Amino acid sequence: xxxxxxxxxxxxxxxxxxxxxxxxxxxxxxxxxxxxxxxxxxxxxxxxxxxxxxxxxxxxxxxxxxxxxxxxxxxxxxxxxxxxxxxxxxxxxxxxxxxxxxxxxxxxxxxx
Numbered sequence: 001x002x003x004x005x006x007x008x009x010x011x012x013x014x015x016x017x018x019x020x021x022x023x024x025x026x027x028x029x030x031x032x033x034x035x036x037x038x039x040x041x042x043x044x045x046x047x048x049x050x051x052x053x054x055x056x057x058x059x060x061x062x063x064x065x066x067x068x069x070x071x072x073x074x075x076x077x078x079x080x081x082x083x084x085x086x087x088x089x090x091x092x093x094x095x096x097x098x099x100x101x102x103x104x105x106x107x108x109x110x111x112x
Contacts (some may be wrong), residue, residue, distance in 0.1 A: 006030055008104040010092055016084040018112040024056070026078045028102060030055050034070040045098045051076065053095045059088035 008028040013053050023039060026050065036050030050072060056064035087110045095101045 001011055004030070004100070006094075006100075008092060008094060008102050010090070010104050010106055012090070012106065014108050018086070020084045020085055021081050022084055023079060023081055024090070026092060026104075027039050027075065029075050029094045030096065030102075031092070032070075032072055032074040032076065036070075048067055049097050051094045051095075051096045053079065055093045055095075056080075057091040058082060058087075059086060084108065086110055 004047040006029055007063060008026065011025040030051050030070050031049065032051065033044060033046050033049040037046045038044065039046060048070065050070055051068055054063060054064065054076075063082060066078070068076070087108060090106050090108055092104045093101050094103075
């Protein structure tokens with residue numbers, strides 16, 4: 001179970017027609033520590049803790065798999081497009097260096 005209070009957010013259009021290309025926007029609040037920063041008081045390096053993998057599954061099929069590196073900003077935002085084939089779940093997951101996985105599931109309703 002993840003120790004941090006990470007809250008992923010996802011936004012898709014409310015109405016989607018079959019065959020339509022629609023935009024998916026995601027934001028996950030995560031500090032994305034590079035492992036290069038030192039604590040001011042102790043001088044010790046802050047351990048690396050980044051989201052290293054981002055996955056999206058649409059109706060049981062993986063549609064996005066991204067491998068991220070320390071150059072990603074804190075609270076990473078992602079935007080991509082999908083084709084609306086049928087109604088069903090979109091499952092998002094973000095996995096960090098500690099193998100903590102944060103997930104968000106939404107259901108899209110395709111009309112027509």
